[in-house]
Amino acid sequence: MPKRTPFYDFHLAAGAKLVDFAGWEMPLLYRSIINEHQQTRLSGSIFDVSHMGRLTFTGKDALPFLNFLLTRNLTDQSIGQSRYSLVCNDAGGILDDVIVSRDEQNWFLVCNASNRDKLLKHFAAVRKDKGFACDLGDITESTAMAAIQGPKVIERLANDLPIDLRSLKRYHFETATIMFIRVMIFRSGYTGEDGVEIVIPAKLAGMMMKMLGGQIDKPDALIRPAGLGARDTLRLEAAMPLYGHELSESVDPLCAGLAWAVDLNKDFLGAPPLRNIARQGPKTKLVGLVLDGKRIARQGTPLSLDGRLVGHVTSGTLSPTLQKSIALAYVDSNHAAEGATLSADLKASHSPATIIKLPFYKRTR
Amino acid sequence: MSAPTDRKYLETHEWHLGNRDVITIGISQFAADELSDITFVDLPDVGDKVEANKPFGEIESVKATADLICGVSGVITAVNSELADNPGLVNKDPYTSGWMIKVRISNPQDLDNLLPADQYLKKTGH
Numbered sequence: 001m002p003k004r005t006p007f008y009d010f011h012l013a014a015g016a017k018l019v020d021f022a023g024w025e026m027p028l029l030y031r032s033i034i035n036e037h038q039q040t041r042l043s044g045s046i047f048d049v050s051h052m053g054r055l056t057f058t059g060k061d062a063l064p065f066l067n068f069l070l071t072r073n074l075t076d077q078s079i080g081q082s083r084y085s086l087v088c089n090d091a092g093g094i095l096d097d098v099i100v101s102r103d104e105q106n107w108f109l110v111c112n113a114s115n116r117d118k119l120l121k122h123f124a125a126v127r128k129d130k131g132f133a134c135d136l137g138d139i140t141e142s143t144a145m146a147a148i149q150g151p152k153v154i155e156r157l158a159n160d161l162p163i164d165l166r167s168l169k170r171y172h173f174e175t176a177t178i179m180f181i182r183v184m185i186f187r188s189g190y191t192g193e194d195g196v197e198i199v200i201p202a203k204l205a206g207m208m209m210k211m212l213g214g215q216i217d218k219p220d221a222l223i224r225p226a227g228l229g230a231r232d233t234l235r236l237e238a239a240m241p242l243y244g245h246e247l248s249e250s251v252d253p254l255c256a257g258l259a260w261a262v263d264l265n266k267d268f269l270g271a272p273p274l275r276n277i278a279r280q281g282p283k284t285k286l287v288g289l290v291l292d293g294k295r296i297a298r299q300g301t302p303l304s305l306d307g308r309l310v311g312h313v314t315s316g317t318l319s320p321t322l323q324k325s326i327a328l329a330y331v332d333s334n335h336a337a338e339g340a341t342l343s344a345d346l347k348a349s350h351s352p353a354t355i356i357k358l359p360f361y362k363r364t365r
Numbered sequence: 366m367s368a369p370t371d372r373k374y375l376e377t378h379e380w381h382l383g384n385r386d387v388i389t390i391g392i393s394q395f396a397a398d399e400l401s402d403i404t405f406v407d408l409p410d411v412g413d414k415v416e417a418n419k420p421f422g423e424i425e426s427v428k429a430t431a432d433l434i435c436g437v438s439g440v441i442t443a444v445n446s447e448l449a450d451n452p453g454l455v456n457k458d459p460y461t462s463g464w465m466i467k468v469r470i471s472n473p474q475d476l477d478n479l480l481p482a483d484q485y486l487k488k489t490g491h
Binding site: 017028029032033034035229233294295296298317318347348 | 398401402404405407423425427428430456
């Protein structure tokens, strides 16, 4: 029986089409995936992301513990700052991608819903093995989280939130008190647009929707609800990886193009094999493709060159912004040059697929 | 949800309109809603043969790709060329302007195997 987020009643009332995602009943869409995608690019959308894991790290060894678990160097991370990082196993394979934030009394980590249990077990095992003095907390089910994304979001919310939202820098967060309730507001997101992600106590989810002016059900509202379908097409246009597609335990951060989130000078779980891969150069590389025609290359679509298999698609869609068929794919490094044209072997046809520079979409402000 | 009673259906959601020589085929609103934003409809050519209970094409949306199944055997006499530039017609208006193919049927008995609207709705659970 799938779990429900604190926004479930809102989804029902808004007419969402609900699907099972990682054991949670989540809105796939409210109106249409393309409509919600364009609303986000042109104005603003609110996404329920409460299903994602929210974990806390407290105690004297919280920093060294996290610094050992994560690929990113956290020692110079300031209070109020967030960073993207990977969590690797001892072979350098990716266990998850996460956002880690430094708060005043603790560290806060947001992970994928599908990996929460796996990470909790992994963290507990490493803590025991290495003897770190750190308390692990899981506040996923006692909180709710919403992402509000789009070019008009900051202006729309600036006067409603009790912080200086306009001055809050990207990948920074502030904790505010609204009517005695502690609320975390992060200036970050997974759509390629500006916006915020807000964490609140679970029981205030309904009130939060009302606080948005109760206007979000109107067709001309600045901010309208959007589901996981649009979340996926938005992140794909912005070339942001998704665990289970671009990221998995069979993939390392370097071939995934995430070397910027890995500090190889640091001692962390998975560092030695990653240093090897860095020395020899990754054998496969994540690239962006644009296909001729409008057929979509789904995950698993083989890519060939002169009849030889050289790669496979990890995510694909028809980009609502570009009106083109786009895909992310792993391709053998010696065939992964920008401008190269491969053949996407779709079910009933072959389509030329040209490697282009990522991202597919970048916001202009 | 309802379905027009002037036509018959396959359990796989393709509606068949007409009861004489030429049948028009498309998909139900329920199927179009399930797919969500349709991005491509892959249809055969005029003159192609079709076979009952075999695919006649493919329909693709942001969400998924699915086969289109023909309920009758025969020859294609017309294909909706509007869908090439405007596949979203299937979402907006699946029962009229979102039609897909017309078939001159070779075996009138095929029609008897199709489901009337109420049975189609029952079998597909809504």
